Amino acid sequence: MVQKKKKKRKSQLPFRLNILFFIVFLLFSVLILQLGVVQILNGEEFQAEIDETENEYTLKPVPRGKMYDRNHNLILDNNPLYSITYTPAKGIQAKDRLEVAEKLATYISMDPEKNDKGIATYGVTTRNKKEYWYLKNTEEARSRLTDKEIEEMDNGEEYDTMLDRISEEEINGYSKQQLEVMAIKKEMDKAMTLTPQVVKNENVTPKEFARVAEHLDVLPGVNATTDWNREKPYGETFSTFIGDITSQSQGILAEKEEYYLTRGYSRNDRVGRSGLEQQYEDILRGRKEKIQYTTNSNGKVIDSEVVVEGQRGKDLVLTIDMELQKEVNKILRKELKTAIQKAPARNRFMEDALAVVMDPQTGELLAVAGQHYNRKNNEYENAGWKALYAGHEAGSAVKGATVLSGYQSGVIKPGQTFYDSPIKIAGTPEKSSYRNLGSVNDLDALRLSSNVYMFYIAMRMGGDFNYQRNDKLNYDPAAFQEMRNYFSQFGLGVKTGVDFPNESDGYEGPDPQAGNLLDFAIGQYDTYTALQLAQYVSTIANDGYRVRPHFMKEIRMPVPHEDKLGPVYRSNNTDVLNKIVMDDNYIERVQKGFYQVYQQSGGTAASYFADKEYTAAGKTGTAEKDQYDDGEKIAEGENHTLVGYAPYDNPEVAFAVIVPEAGVPNVHPTSKLIGEQILDTYFGLKDDAEEKE
Template sequence: MAVKRVTIKNHSAEANLFARRTLITFIGVLVMILILFNNVYDMQINSYEKYQTRSNQNRIKLLPVAPNRGLIYDRNGVLLAENRPVYSLAIIPEQVDDIEQTLTDLGQIIDIDEEQKQNFIESMRYKRRFKPLELISRLDEQQVAKVSVNLHRLPGVIIDARLKRYYPFGELTTHSLGYVAKINRKDLLNLEQQGKAEEYKATRDIGKLGLERYYEDILHGKMGYQEVEVNNRGRILRTLNYTPPVSGKDLTLSLDIELQMIAKRALAGKRGAVVALDPRDGGILALYSNPSYDGNLFVHGISSKDYKNLNNPDRPLINRATQGTYPPASTIKPFLGLIGLDENLITLHSKIWDPGWFQLKNGTRKYRDHLKWGHGWVTLEEAVMRSCNTYFYDLAYKLGVDRISENMAKFGFGESTGIDIHEETSAILPSRGWKRARVNQPWYHGDTINIGIGQGYWTVTPIQLAQATSILVNKGKVIEPHFVAQIHQGDSAVYSASEPTNITRALTDSPEALINRGFSINEKPPVVLNNDKNWDIILESMRATVRKPAGTGYNAFLGTDYRAAGKSGTGEVVGRAQDVEYDASKISENQRDNAMFIAYAPHEAPEIVVAIAIENVAVGGGGSNAGPVARQIMDQYFSNRALTNNNQSNRN
C-alpha cells in the first residue's frame, strides 16, 4: 500500500513574499501619485498662463466687425457714392420644426425658385443648425414688407440687413468713381501679399476700378471686434466686449455732377469723351466717357447676360477719357507753333505761301492742306486760327522729329498724367527710338511731316490734351490733374488740395502711405521758354480761333458772355492716298474722322480747360462737332459761377 505525502506550507515564506509584493505595489502607486501631483502642479502652477490662454481660446472668440465704407461727394456736396441697406432672407434651422413646410409657406408669400430652395437645403448639410442660412440674397421693399408682416407665424425666419455700395447717378459717374465688388481669390492674394488680409476678415467687397480702387485704403476704414463667449459647439452664449469699427474716410471731389450731366447730354448718341479741369489747381471738373455703364451692376455680382451686353463694339467698359487714344490732329498746332517760336525758326510776323499743299525737296508726294486752293500767305496766328496744314508741315520739317518729341514730352505727351485713378494709358509720342523699337524701321522725313499736323504715329488721350492745355495757359507750370479735393472724417478735414503743405498730416495713421499713393503734389519741372512773350503769342492765336470769323472755332463760341479760346482738330482714323477725297458716306463708320477740340476760358485768367474727343463723325470736323460740346460745358460752368456769385452777394 502506497504512502501519500503531505506538503506542509511555509507560512513565514509566504508572508514575506506578500509583504514584498505589497511594498512594491505601494511604491508603484506612490510613484504614480507623485507623478500625477507633479503634472497637476505643473499644469496649475508652472504652466497656468499657457493653459489658461488655450482655455480662453476655446471659450472666447473674437468676431470681426466690418467698418462702414467712406462716402464720396461732388464739389457741391452732392452724394455720389453711398451705403444703402440691403435685405436678405435667412432661416435658423434649429428653430424650425419642418423646413419643407416653412419653405412652402414662404413660397406662398414671395417668389422662391427651385434653385434657391435646393441651394438652401444643400447648405444645411455643411452649416451648423443654430446659425442663420441665407435663402434669398436680395429682397426688394415689397418682399421685405410681405415677409415682415408674416414673421409671427414663421419661427426661425429672419430678415438680415447689411450695407452695400450704391451709386445714385449710375453710368454718369462710373468711369470716375469705378465700383466695388465681391472680394475674389485674386484680391485675397493681393491683400495677403500687402499684409492687409486681417483688416478684410469681415469685409465682403473691395474697390475694383476708379477712385474706389485708388483710395481703397482710405475708404475702407478699420475693422472692429466683438469678443464673445461660446460653448463647445460654437454657439454664442454672451458678449464680453465690443470694439466698434472705424468708418472709412469720406472724399469730396472737385467733380461737378451738373457738368457731368451736360457732358452726357452733349455726347448722346456719340462715342467719345469729355474732360474739364481747373488749370489753377488741376482739379477735375468733369470726366465723362460715352457710352458708359452702370457700376451698380457689379456691386451685387453681374449676371453673364448683362456682362455679355457690355462687351459690344462700342466698348462701354473702356474709359475713353483716360484710356482712349486718338490722333491729336490740329489741336497740337499751338504747341508746335510755340516750339517754333522758341527755337527762333519763326516769328509772329513771318509768313509762308500756302498753295494748298506741301512738298519735300526732291520728293514726289504732295501733302495736302484741307483747302485745295490753299490759304495764300499766312502768319503763325492765321495758321493756328484757320488751321493751315501747310504752315505746320513746313514748321515740322524745319524742327525735325528730335526737337518735336523732346519738347512735346515736357507737356506730358507720351506719358501718364498722374491722375488719381489707375485706368490710364500713356498713348504714343513718336520718336526715332520709338519707331526703331516698335516697327524696326528708320525715321523718315514723311513721318515728321505727318506729326506736324498731329497724325501718323502720334496718339493722345483726352486727359493728356487737357493737361497739356493747362500747362499752356499756366505758361509752363505743371500741375497733375486730380479728382480729390478733400478727405474728411465726419466734419473734420484731414486733407485739402488747397493746402498742399498739410498733405503729410492727411492721415495720422500713415502719412507715408498717403504720399506713396499720390497725395503729394508732384512738382514737376516747369516748361521754361527762352522768351516768355512766346506764351502770349500762342494764347492770343487760340483766342483768335474762336473770336475771328475765319477761325475754326468761331461758330461754336459765337455770342458767349465770356472770353474763350481754343483749337479744333480733325483726326484721320485711316490714312488716305494724296489724290483721294474724303467722303464719309462712302466709308464704314469706324473709319470716319474723329473730331477734337481744346478750349479754355476766360482768356485773361483761365478757370476752366476742356478737351473733347468724338469718334467717327459723319459730317464736319472738330470745330463743328466737338466745339459745340466744349461750348455747352463752359456755358454750364460760367452759369453756375454767376449763380454762386449772386447768392453770395445776396447773403452779404
C-alpha cells in the same frame, strides 16, 4: 505551582500607519512633481490653448462711405436692405449645417438660377447634390469602401471616393424644396468659424425677414440683420466713374485675394471693383466692428462683447459739379444726334462725342462726359469712361505744342514766317494746308491753322533747313523722340496721373520716318485721350505748369447724422507734375496765338466765341480718319477736336472735346458747337450761383 506571566503582544498599528503615510507622501510627491512639470514646462503651451479655445474674435462689416459733388449734392448713398446671415460656432460639422439649412428653408426661398434649358437649378452643382446625398445616406456611402481602401486612404481621399461612387440616378429627381436646402447650405459652407456669411441678401422680403427673426432660437448661427446696397441718386449721370462694388456672393476679388485677406477683409466682404469705388476702397470701406466671443469647451458661444466700435467709411467730396456734368452730357448727346440725323450716310461711322472740363490751375475735374450711339439698338448711351481710355488722332489741336517745340529746339523764332503752299517730298504724296495761306508767321499759323508751317518745324527738327520741292529730306530719326519729349511735358503721350484706375496714355506710332514726323506735327500720327488734351491745354493756360487732374476734392469723417458732412479728414491739394522747360515768353506767344484763334478775324473758332461776354482762347483740330475694310479704303472721315480755356487773362476753366470719325465734308461743326455750349453753360451756372449768394 508557579504561574507564568503572559507576554504582551506588540501592536502592528504604528508600522502600518507609517507605510500608509509613506505611500501618501509618495503620491503627493508625484502629484506635486507633475503639477510642476505642467506649470513650468508646459504652462505657456496649455495657457495658449485655453486662450484659443475660450476667446475668439470676429469682424462685422459697416456701411461704406458716401460720395458728394463739389457743391455737396449727394451722388452715392447706402440703401439698407434685409439680409440673412450664418455665423458657425467652433466644431460645427456638415450634418449640423444641413439641419440648420433644412429649418431655414421653411422660412426663406432662394432665387431660382436656371440652366441653358430654362430649368431651375438654384446654382446647385452635381457635387452639391452628391454631398447632400452623402449626408442623408452616410452609412450606405461608407459601405461602398473596402477595408483595404479605408486603410490606404486619408480622410480627404475617402470622402472624394465615396462621392465618386454616388451615381447620377441617385441624385436625380430632387424636389424644389431639396434644391433650396442645398443652395442654402452651399452659402453656409462658405462661412468661417465665428465669421458672418451672407446666405441671402437680395430680394429678402419683409415676411421672410420677420419669420427668421422670430425663430432664431431654433436656427443656431443664423441672424436676421441689415446689409447695404449702393444707390446713385443721379442715375446714369457720372455712374461709370463712381463705379461698382462686388456682390455678397462674389465677395473679395479672387485675383487680389491675398491682398485683401492680409488687410483684415473676409472672403465675403464687398469691395470696390471699378471706378472711384475701387480707387478709394481704403477710404470708403470703414472700420469693422470687432466682437469678442467667449466659448466653452464644446465651442458654444456663452458670451460676446464689442471690443472695437465700428465706424462707417469716410465720405468723398468730389471735384465734379453734377449740374455741369448733366448739362455736358445733354450737350454731347444733342449735337451727336443732330450730326448723325443731318447726314446719316456721311456720318455712318460716327458714334462718340467726348468732353473733359477742368480747372487748369488746380487740376480739379469739373465734368467728364461721353455719349455713344449704339447703332444696333438705335440708342444713345453714357460712355464717359472713353474720355480716359479712348485715344484718337487730335489733329491741329496739338499745334500749340508743335510751335513751342520749334521755339525751344531753336529751329524757329517768334515772328518767323514761311510761305504756305503745298509741300512735295520726293517719292511721297503732296502735303498741304486746307488751302494755300501764303506768307504766315507763327501767330497766323495758329490762328489760321497752317499745316505747312508745322511741316517746316518738323523738317528743321529733323535736320533739313533747306527744303526744296521734290527733293529728298535730310532726316535724323532722333527728331521723332525729341518732339515726343516736348509733347510729353504737356501730358501728351504720357499718363496724366488722374486718380482713377488704369487710364490710357494713347497710342504711339511705330514708324519714325520723315513723312510720319510731318504728320505727327499736325496731330495725325500718335493718339491722345480727351483727358490728355485737357491737361495739355490747361498747361498752356496755366503758364506752363502741368497739374495732376483729380476727382477727389476732400475726404470727410463720417458723422451720426446721415444728412450732414463731417469734418475734413484730408484735402487734395494742387499737385504740380512739372513746369515745361521752355522760355516763358514762348508760352505767352502761343497763348496769344490761341487768343487769335477764338477772338480775331479769320480765327478758326472766332465765329463761335468772339462775341461772348467771357474771353476764351484755344485751338481747333481736324484729323483725317479714313475708313478701311481689309486694307481697302471704303470712306473718308475726320476726327473733330477742340481745346480751350477762359477767361483768357485769368483762366478758371479749360476743356477738350473729341468727336471721332465724322464724315467729310463736315456739315455739322459738332466739336465747336459742343465747346461753345460748354463754356456758355459753365459761366451761366457760375452767374446763377453768384446771384443766389
